[in-house]
Amino acid sequence: MEESRFLRVCLGQPSDSTPVWFMRQAGRYLEEYRRLRERYGMLELCRTPELAAEVTLQPIRRFDLDAAIIFADILLPLDAMGVRFDFARGEGPVIEKPVRTPRDVRDLLVEGAESRLDYVYRAIDIVRSKLPSRTALIGFAGAPFTVASYMIEGGHSRHFAATKLMMYEQPDTWDLLMRKISQVTTRYLLKQIEAGAQVVQLFDSWVGCLSRQDYLDFVFPYSRSILSEIRKTAIPVIHFGTGTSTFLDVMHQAGGSVLGVDWRIELQDVWKWLGRGVVLQGNLDPVALLAPKDMLRERVNRILDQAQGHAHIFNLGHGILPQTPLDNVEVVVELIRKRALER
Numbered sequence: 001m002e003e004s005r006f007l008r009v010c011l012g013q014p015s016d017s018t019p020v021w022f023m024r025q026a027g028r029y030l031e032e033y034r035r036l037r038e039r040y041g042m043l044e045l046c047r048t049p050e051l052a053a054e055v056t057l058q059p060i061r062r063f064d065l066d067a068a069i070i071f072a073d074i075l076l077p078l079d080a081m082g083v084r085f086d087f088a089r090g091e092g093p094v095i096e097k098p099v100r101t102p103r104d105v106r107d108l109l110v111e112g113a114e115s116r117l118d119y120v121y122r123a124i125d126i127v128r129s130k131l132p133s134r135t136a137l138i139g140f141a142g143a144p145f146t147v148a149s150y151m152i153e154g155g156h157s158r159h160f161a162a163t164k165l166m167m168y169e170q171p172d173t174w175d176l177l178m179r180k181i182s183q184v185t186t187r188y189l190l191k192q193i194e195a196g197a198q199v200v201q202l203f204d205s206w207v208g209c210l211s212r213q214d215y216l217d218f219v220f221p222y223s224r225s226i227l228s229e230i231r232k233t234a235i236p237v238i239h240f241g242t243g244t245s246t247f248l249d250v251m252h253q254a255g256g257s258v259l260g261v262d263w264r265i266e267l268q269d270v271w272k273w274l275g276r277g278v279v280l281q282g283n284l285d286p287v288a289l290l291a292p293k294d295m296l297r298e299r300v301n302r303i304l305d306q307a308q309g310h311a312h313i314f315n316l317g318h319g320i321l322p323q324t325p326l327d328n329v330e331v332v333v334e335l336i337r338k339r340a341l342e343r
């Protein structure tokens with residue numbers, strides 16, 4: 001019998017309570033994180049296994065969460081592939097020389113890239129040795145579309161124009177880029193699993209900027225190739241995106257044991273659409289965590305009502321915001337535990 005309720009639900013088995021964790025649960029809304037950040041840069045935290053392990057455990061000490069997610073970033077593989085970047089204060093990631101031409105894509109390093117991310121595997125090993133067995137450890141990577149979009153745009157983007165134009169104007173270059181990222185991502189996730197990750201999440205945070213047809217033509221084959229390789233390990237995979245309500249069916253077909261859903265669609269509608277047996281993760285609006293407590297409780301209750309009798313992992317529809325009050329996080333976790341006792 002699996003000890004972790006999070007793993008049980010990922011595998012479609014019953015559990016005593018809805019498992020709960022929060023995307024980006026380690027981060028700036030925690031004062032102990034902000035204190036560490038006064039002394040260390042974001043990349044320094046990621047690249048020092050003892051520090052990354054400490055940050056991973058911070059939210060676990062505060063809240064009764066069912067899973068920890070290893071402290072890292074979806075952009076770390078860029079560096080391992082020869083693309084340099086940094087996190088500029090208040091601006092998010094900045095890529096030194098964006099990847100735009102066939103030459104840029106040919107120059108990307110694939111062989112041995114996963115070995116240059118060794119610090120992540122060491123952090124996973126440390127965290128697993130410190131976590132109680134009921135708390136699952138999640139590894140992760142960015143999905144090829146979202147990672148490619150950062151490489152091409154050079155940072156965050158509103159319209160993803162350069163990314164879409166590479167698809168439309170240079171389909172062979174796009175194909176090579178996506179194959180290279182997919183290969184590195186597959187090996188990176190397998191190494192995380194080897195190091196002790198019990199579940200992995202593939203973050204396709206920005207794929208919702210695409211039409212359904214562009215998703216099918218330019219993204220689906222690559223995400224599917226990663227997900228089918230990981231499937232061979234029998235480790236559950238959470239396939240996550242935002243803004244994907246119009247093509248959740250094809251994302252689900254691409255693979256993954258759990259489908260991540262954001263707040264733009266009701267969970268009950270997704271179960272009606274994709275089948276009642278599908279395991280869903282989500283889908284509270286991160287902004288609801290800033291709302292008055294009564295409204296917050298009402299929204300959590302609504303999600304739990306819809307999820308009754310289904311396999312469901314409670315989470316936000318996207319990452320927790322830095323201005324989130326800690327007592328509101330506590331309200332959500334307590335409510336989930338209270339509802340479990342009543343059922």
Ligand code: CP3
Binds near residue numbers: 037073
């Ligand atoms: O607790 C956790 O969830 C684990 C750590 C984690 C981070 N990034 C740490 C981080 C995870 C899972 C990520 C994933 C990530 N990174 C995504 C996918 C999830 C999502 O939110 O869509 C994306 C798109 C990124 C890229 C990224 N990293 C951006 C755009 C930024 C800057 C904006 C921001 O949110 O701060 C980062 C920086 C980053 N990654 C921080 C953290 C804690 C903030 C760094 C700081 O302390 O200043």
